[in-house]
Structure formats: C-alpha cells, structure tokens
Amino acid sequence: MAKLTMVQALNLALREILREDPDTLIFGQDVGKDGGVFRVTEGLYDEFGEDRVVDAPVAESCIAGVAVGLCLRGLRPVIEMQFSGFGYHAFHQIENHVSRFRTRTRGRYTCPMVVRMPYGAGIRAIEHHSESRETIWAHLPGLKMVIPSGPRNARALLRAAVHDPDPVVFYEPKASYRAFKEEVPDDPEDFPIGKAAVARPGSNVTIISYGASLRPTLEAADELAEEHDIDAEVIDLQTISPMDTETICASIEKTGRAVVVHEAPRTCGPGAEVVARICERSLMYLEAPIRRVTGYDVIMPFFATERYFIPDSRRIVAAARDVVTF
C-alpha cells in the first residue's frame, strides 16, 4: 500500500496496463518524453519506448480517428486529449464512429479504446481549460463515461476502462490530480464500470456526486453531521453512463431526500438525469424536492473569479439543510 496522488495512481494504472498487454499503447500530445502536461504519463516513454507511448501532432480528430483505426487493426489505444476543452475537436469522430462501430457492424468491429481527458476548473488555468461537459459524452449511446474521484478509484477505474471491450470516455478531475493522497493497494484492482459507490453511508439525505465535486460533498457531509445533526449518505457515481439507477434509488428509498452535486452547467447536466431516474422509480419515497447544486448555466469564467462558480461545501450544506427541513 502506497499513498499516492491521483496523478501517480493514473500513472501506475497506465504502467500496469502497458506491462500487461502488448497491444495497448498511449497516444496523445506530449505524452512521450515530456510525460504529459500533467505528468500522468511520466516515465512511460522511457520504459516502453516510442512505439507504445507516442506523441501526437496538434490534431485531436487525428488522435481519435487514428485510434479507431488502431482498434480495427486489433490494438487497444489509450488516447489523451490534453484538456477536455479540446476534445470537442474529436467529437465527430467519437459520435460518428467510436460509439457506433460495434452496433453498425453488429459486433464485427469494435472500438475498445479509452479517451482520457483532464476536465474541470479549480487550478487557475487559462480560458478553455476549465469546463465540465460530461453530459455531451454521457448522452451518446455506445459510449461509457467514467469519472474517478480519488487516487484509488482513479487507478481501478482506469484499469477497468482499458479492460472494457467498449469505448470509455474517462474524465479526470484535474483539481483532484494533486489535491490529496490516498492509499492505493499494491495489487492491481479493477472497479466495475457502471457501478456507483456509497462513499459515506447515512440515513437522512442522499447526496449524489462524482469527480472533483466529491471532496466538497464529503466535507459537507461531515459538517452536516457535526454541526447540524444530519446524517448524509454520499454516493459517488463513478460511472456517469450507463448510470447505476439501482444504487441511487436504493439510497433514496431509505432517506427520502436528495441533493445532486456537480460542476457542469445545470441544464441537461448529469444531475437532471439523476433526478429523472429518481422520479421515475422512487417518486413516492420523496419527502422533499430534489436540489441540484451545480455549475450555473454560464461559461466557466476566467480563473480570477472561477472559484465562485464551483460548487463548494457551503452550498451543499445549505441545500441539504433545505431539503431535510422542507
């Protein structure tokens, strides 16, 4: 057991999968000698060489489209979009092809690739480097959309994503890259894709979150317990799509109250889907309206004011208290 940051945990996962399977390779801008702009691929070029850890030209559609070709030829690329804000350049390749090859060819060809993208605000980055747009991927049939919240599940989910026979968009919360360390087991572990985790059991209200928002959510849960005598259950979605309705609804049926937290804009955000599923399956258990503590429907501002736009524990506490005292 070592205490690792998320960057180190992701690096470990990539090293493991490159060792495990000679058909895997890493392809993205500056992933080679440079080790990635966030150092997630540090040292991999030295260990695995220029044919397995490959620098891409400044062309994101190229990265995704070439990865499709690699998959068809039997390889398993793990590609990186340097920032999720430039992943849009590859949206057409991912919608038109990555998500469809299995269904259109009835399984004859598949795209078992992982598309890694650092996302989200909170590190004082320049324009276009701070958005959360998981919805646009989660909405696409044929794709899985995974977001880890800490070092341990980052490693275990990235491994699982690589092992998954289908394409996975893997958003990495860059605000959590180095924010804290966590014990990561020495032995490799895969966490199932499509399963949410109960990050903190509780009985009065369910707070559903994921990614970078999980930390303020857990802080909020502590504060709710210590200062307001509210016992919050926290669910870490881990997979945005396909979403784990079962775990969410089981919790709601216990607590009767819910808050959803994410950094993405509210309209059509993953929180809307969480609410809709609760309303379809567990409406009659609800004792209060569900609150969404999310990004506002504005462009994430330049970094000088961005922190006011990221859900923090204060807003989560306030919403949970409202919901509980409704």
Next chain:
Amino acid sequence: MAKLTMVQALNLALREILREDPDTLIFGQDVGKDGGVFRVTEGLYDEFGEDRVVDAPVAESCIAGVAVGLCLRGLRPVIEMQFSGFGYHAFHQIENHVSRFRTRTRGRYTCPMVVRMPYGAGIRAIEHHSESRETIWAHLPGLKMVIPSGPRNARALLRAAVHDPDPVVFYEPKASYRAFKEEVPDDPEDFPIGKAAVARPGSNVTIISYGASLRPTLEAADELAEEHDIDAEVIDLQTISPMDTETICASIEKTGRAVVVHEAPRTCGPGAEVVARICERSLMYLEAPIRRVTGYDVIMPFFATERYFIPDSRRIVAAARDVVTF
C-alpha cells in the same frame, strides 16, 4: 394566409430576412443553385445572388468558423449543416467560440448567427442522417436551442432566431418537413424565443414535447380524449434552451401528472431536464411518477427498423394512461 409545408414556411422566413436585412446571408453546402438538399433555400440564389446565398465546401468546421468571422465583421449569417449528424464536425467551433464570444469579450463581440440543421429520423435516410442530439447544444451556456414543430412556428421561430442578438442552434425536424401543411399568415410574425406554447389545453395530464414528436403527441391526446376520457394538455417546448420552466410548471400545478416525449436518447436528454425542473419547483403537486417516452439509449438503427425506435402515439397513450391511473 397560405397553407404551407414546413419546408415552404422556412423558405419564406429566409426570403423575408434576406429582403429585410442586407447584412444577412445564407452559407452552407448546396444551398445555392441546388436550393439545398431539402429545398429549403430553393429560389433564394436566383433572387439574392451568389454573394448572399453561398455554397460552402464540404467542411463543417469551416462553415461555423467562417460564420464567426462574418459575425465579428458585422454580418448575420444563417448557416446550414446539411444534416445534424455532420454538425458534430463543427462542435468545437460552436463550443469554443460561437457560444463564448459575447461573454469572453464582455459584449465587445457577439455571434448573432443561426445554425440550421435538419435532425431526426423517419424519412428512410441512410446512416448518420437520423439522430436527435439536441442535448449537446442545449447544454452549452451561451447558445439558444430552438426546435419548431410545424410550418407556422417554423417560420416565426426562424425569423426570431435570425433577429436574436445571440447564436441560435435551430434544429429542423425533417420528418415534419413535408408531412403536413398549415396556415401561415401573410404578415411576418416572430414567436418569442424561450417561450413554450400550450398546443392543446387540458386538465388531467401534461404531455411535454417538441419538434417531430409533437404530432404523435397531439394524436395521442386526441385518442386519450376520445377513447379514454383523458383530457391531456400538450406543451410544445419550441425552445429547448433556455427552457420555459414557467409554462411547464404552471401546467403541472394544474394537472399533477406529466409525460415527456422526445426522439433523442433518454439519458441526459431534454426530458431529464424537464423532469428535474418539475421536481425542483412543483414536486408537491405531482400525483404520479413522470414518464419519459423517448428514444432508447441506442444508436438510431438504419432505416429498415427505425420506426420502432421513434416514439409513436401508441407509446404516448400507454404512458399517459399509466400516469393518470397511477
């Protein structure tokens, strides 16, 4: 008053705006001599000439990115993506720039453009020509997302979109292009963007829909009235974003029951947002879980089987009956 198809009504609107404002122009693939693959721009090249109705090369990012430049230079382009399935090629230009120029320059530059795209299934078109992905646009702050349901509102909303000082993504339900005619007033009219319409008043259940799904929804409402003694109120969203919470919730607070209908896949679809808003504001009025009658979370199949995947009045009737008899 003339009875027009939606194609004719859109053509009328374009002709009107080209006559009205010399700074408007139309730019897209085959919009010129050919009159557009659906004939929406028919005759406009002859009337307005090659500088105002301009054929684009086969390059969608070019269409959107060049339109940004035209806006900055003071023009008002109405651009066309030949099919929404190729609009993804322009997603990065629209996310990175079209939606942001106003906010990032604090109003110094704006992008008052309209991005027209035929969308949806039901016309036996080939692969990639039948998707409904309004969510990906509705989720982007700084963009408006409009979908007409019939000839009259198509004309009035397209005019309003062109007059709007902000960028509007305008999805055209191609299944409704020629499916029926409607009276369209001789005098120009603009319908407000951001307002839903009550397409049919009712008292027992609210059915919220838009675009191509509105017709089967209205059929369902008739059947519900005639055969099941259920008086359904039908809301035509018209604007997906910014969404008109007011009209939706006012209806729910009257009927206490809701069904949402769209062709797009369910997960993170606009229906999720409708449900979430109802749950935030009007939960305590709800007497039954809300049902979503939508596309399934699969890729729209090739056309031989597509009709089974499009919400039809049968599914809507069944859902509404379930909700009312809950």
Next chain:
Amino acid sequence: MPRRPIQLPHRIESLSILDSEGNADPALDPKLSPTELKKLYRAMLLSRRLDERLLRLQRQGRIGTFGPAMGQEAASLGPAFVMKPNDWFIPSFREPAAMLWRGWPMDKIILWWGGHEYGASVPEGVNDLPICVPVATQCLHAAGIAWGCKLKGDPSVAFCFLGDGGTSEGDFHEAMNFAGVHQLPFICVIQNNHWAISLPRDKQSKAPTLVQKCIAYGFDGIQADGNDIFAMIVAAREAADRARTGGGPTLIEAVTYRLGVHTTADDPKKYRSDEEVECWKPKDPLVRFHKYMVRTGLLDDAAVELIEAEIAEEIRQAVERAEKYQPDPMDSFRHTFAEMPPSLAAHAREFLESMAALSSDDGTEQPEPRQLADA
C-alpha cells in the same frame, strides 16, 4: 542566398494509358494476362449493372436513397486489383466495384442501401471497412490501420478512398499529415468526379490539381486518368510497391466523372449542364475498356452477351436473397455494448413491450424480436 525559390523534393506526375478509342500506350501498358483482363471487364460490368438495378429498386421503393457510382468503376477497381487479400480497403461510398472485387456478398451491398446494418457487417476474413457516410472521416481510420499494421510488423497496406469534396474536410488533412510523419503504408485515392453534390471541383479548391495537395505533407502523388483501368492499376501498383518497401504514403488523384445523380434524392439538372455530361460519356471507363477488349480480340459480342446473362442472374439471386433478409430490431440493444448494462436492459424490456403492443394493436406483421437472455 537572401531571396531564392524553394525547391520541392517531391514529385507529382500525371498518367494516362488507355485512350478514348481503346488503344493502350504500349510503353505504359501493365500487360495483364487475358484471364485477368476478362475478370476485370466482368467486374466493371457487374458493378455497372448492379448500380442500374439498384436505381430501379430505389424507384420501386424497395431500397432507400441510393448513390450510384456509374462512370467511376475503374477508379476503385484498379486499386482493388492491386490489393492483396490482407491489405485493408477503406471505402467511401462510391466503390461498389472494389467491394465486389474484394468479395463482398452482393446482398450485403443491396441491404446496406436497404437500410440494414447487415450491410455494414463486414464479412469475416475480409479486411475491409463498411461504407462510410461522414465524408473524409474514414481517412483517419485508414491512417490508424496503416499505423497498426506497421507497429505489428504486418506488411499490409491501407487503401483509402474519398471524393474531391472530401479533400476540403479537416480529417483528410489530419490523416495525410499523420501518414506523412509516420511514413505509413497508406494510399489515399481521391475520386475526383468533378462534383460534390452541386459544388463543382473548381469551387472546392483553388489548387489546379488535387494531387498537388500531397506536397503539403511531404510525400509523392500521381494524378491518374480515373476512367482508365490501366492507369489506375499502374498508379496503385507503384504506390503499393512504395508502401510495401517502407517508402511511405502516396496520394492518387483519380480524374473521373459522376455520370449519374449524386444520389436518387438529387436532381443534377439544377446545377450542371447536359453538355458537360455528354462530353464525359465517351470517356466512360466501361466503354473504353470494352473497346480495348474487342480490339485486342479478347471479347466479342457473343462473349459479352454471355457475361451479361451471368451477371443478370447473379444480381437477380442477390436481390432475392436480400429481400428474404429479416432483421431483428433487438439487435440494436444486443450490439450497443459487449454486455448489456441494467439500464439498457430496462430499455430493451420497454422496447419488447412496445413491439408486442404494436403487433396486437394494428394487426400488421412486425418483425419478431428475439427475446434477450439478459433483458
């Protein structure tokens, strides 16, 4: 020197072998065997007759919108002739001649246009991609496949096809550039048929030739008469030899012409003149090849009649097989992921109920969705 012209190391040439009268330039003639020539002729005719049949099927409402390849058969058949079985063929949508040559069952092609995924489910053992609709996106797949082959030490070559319109897309550029950087066994064939729906070639790009675009990527290219089966074979063979010997990519511009409609949804009278079409008719690759075959004594009327009859029967049988095909709409759920996640299984159950209700409701016959073990 402070001001000087830049010399370009790369070469671009133009090539034509067979003239309009069916005479082959003896110095350039690829000298195929009579068997090969007859096979090629039959293949070209087969593609033409299938196109004609599909146009009729479309008019009868038995398939959907259809895009014929009439006049462009040589442009894909020549390269297909050069491909080895293990080479990869990455088509656009005007390469039925090559698809048939590569061994695609004809009913799959018919069913693709008939709206069935079955038509995109590439036959096992064939290294081909299905028809690609989003223009030029396939170029990147081809580059990825070529790179995968190179990484695996597999000597296969990736043959990619697109249209003149496709060269305007960013994906064409990104693929060409990547293929150049990694010196991939990648051959890109532009079928310059002079139109992209209604946009003429000279409005698509100001470059006087499309082949010169290879200069932007640092490799060689050749502009071949795309209606000349021999020129296409020679150009493709040189490119393939280069690719197989580590010499990197080649761009081939096949200069051809779309004799028919863009698709059956299109009316070319709106934007192009009949005279232009008439001008190109004598250059029809089938007409020229036919003249050559007759002139060289390899075919006579009787032989052609026999081939026509065989082809007619082959097409008839394929249409029959195609029209017997019964899709299972559940396949959409079955093939979304390797395993069906619970929330999708719930959709599948909903779908099954809806299908059941539909059949009982309107009494019409519906495809019988097979139950899913996991739904």
Next chain:
Amino acid sequence: MPRRPIQLPHRIESLSILDSEGNADPALDPKLSPTELKKLYRAMLLSRRLDERLLRLQRQGRIGTFGPAMGQEAASLGPAFVMKPNDWFIPSFREPAAMLWRGWPMDKIILWWGGHEYGASVPEGVNDLPICVPVATQCLHAAGIAWGCKLKGDPSVAFCFLGDGGTSEGDFHEAMNFAGVHQLPFICVIQNNHWAISLPRDKQSKAPTLVQKCIAYGFDGIQADGNDIFAMIVAAREAADRARTGGGPTLIEAVTYRLGVHTTADDPKKYRSDEEVECWKPKDPLVRFHKYMVRTGLLDDAAVELIEAEIAEEIRQAVERAEKYQPDPMDSFRHTFAEMPPSLAAHAREFLESMAALSSDDGTEQPEPRQLADA
C-alpha cells in the same frame, strides 16, 4: 502526353535580409525611416521586457500560467508594422509585440494572463481579436472576417497568426482552402518556432518547409526569416499589397525559435537540448536588430538606457493599473446573452445568495457583485 510531371503555377520563396551580425542586404532592405526604425526597436524591446516581467509575476503568483514569446517578437511585429488601423489582426497567443503595436493597453494583456475576461475585451475601435487558445481555430475566424470585408467592399486585410503545431489542425486546412477558393484578403503567418510544446517541428509534418502547404490551396507563399524584422516586413508588405489588389491570400512561414518555456507550466529540459537553444541565441531578433541600430548609428548605449527606463516605467504603471482591477463576477451572468432569460436570472439570484453567504460565512473579503436589474 501519357506520363508527365505536373507543373505548379505557384511560387514559393525564402527570404532573409538582416544577418546575425546586424547587416542588412542593401538590395532587399525595406529602407525604413529612422523614426520608424526607432519605434520598431522600442516596440520589440517593450514586448521582451513585458514578457520578462510577466514571468516574474507568474513566479510570484500574481498571474496564472503564462506563455512568453521571447525570441519571436519580430515575427509578429513585422506584419503589425504593415497592418493599417482598419486591417484585422487575429492573433494566437505569441503575438504580444503585435498587440502592443496595435495599441492594446498593456494592462489588458497582463489581465488576460491574470485570469480576467477584461483582457479579452478588445479595445473599442481596434479591429483585433483577443488571444485565441484553441490552436488554429482562429484561422477560420480570420477567413470569415476577410470574406466579410470583401463582401462589404471594405479594403481591409485579415492577418492571422498560428504556430507550427497549428498547421496540423483541420481548421488550418479548412481556412486556407476557403481563403483560396474565394481569393480572400487573408494573410496567414505561421510562427514556426520549431516546437509545439514538446513536439519538434520535424515530427509535426514531413513537409520540409511549412510554407509549401500553400500549394495545396493554390496560392503563393513565402518563407521568411522570422527573427529578421526586415524580412518579416517585406514579406508581409508584399502579401498585403497582393491582398489589397485582389490577388488573394498569402501564406508566410516565419522561421523563428521559442527561446523560453512553452508556458510557465512547462519544463523544456525534458525534451530539448541546451545546445539547440544556444545555437539559436545569436539569431535572437532583438540582438540582431540592436546590432543593426548601433551599427547604423541610430542608437547608442545612452539612448538604449533611456528607452529601457521609459519601458520599465510603462510596465510598472501597467502592472499597477492591472492589479487595481476589480472584477465583478456577476458579469458572467450579464454577458451570457444580450438579455437574461428567466431561468438564468434564477441562477443569478442563487449566485448572489451564495456570494452573500460566502462573505458572511468566512469573513474573507469577496468581490462585491453588483445587483442586476433583471435578476
């Protein structure tokens, strides 16, 4: 002829005027007036000193990640010198020299890197675009602006900048092709600084020069020494003359070098050798221009000292102004749309409450969001 080389009508040349010792080729010297030369020298120095100051501010945590342009000043300043006020300047992110020349208030530049939209709110009356982060996307905006000018009968020219890495993006290709088709008054300057973060120029494209990419689009190009202010002026002037007289677009490759880090988040030691950097130091555009100015007697040590002092003061004042700037976070709501729709107004109210709670909660000073009339 059945097989022949294709002749290309378009011309590409290379150009350099000022050598490393500060000697200008008399035949090519653009012969600027002493006043012009002094203004240019001061502008180049100003950009260099501002870069140095921003690097220090970044280390002190007073701005965010910063990307300096050191060594590349001439490449943007030369074209800026040629631009008329009504021309459009469409930068990437390594053109502070040109921005300053164009009259951008220095505090806006500082505030852009300080994380404020104020730095992207282009001064009224200046036809410039703000810094563009998504690589090469701005090329299409430039093409659109150029087209808009042409359509409006406005003789302005669009000057667009991007890096060597940017040439790999599809948007570069689509913009160049469009500019060619419509023969737009569009000048595209590639600042080839030999690196795209850690990717060296020769891994970016196999083309031996980047300027030759213009051939793909059917127009002319010139490869200029980008560290040579005279070569950049001459190349840009010729291109501008062509554009103004309806001659269409030009591609300029400015051969330069990124002397510093990609950004302050970057450590170039990981991927490039010190020797390479040393090699380029004597070619530093400022060093060369300085030598020229001294050699021609236009400047001496005392004059330079005076300019340095002036510049230091100018920068000091700009930093001071910048650091006084108080953003209003409500601006994000205010400027999402021309009018705030009801659902966004609800978000704005939620935001205001959250800001109020934040201030009362932790007692820290928060920016005071101004109330909105419509929220």
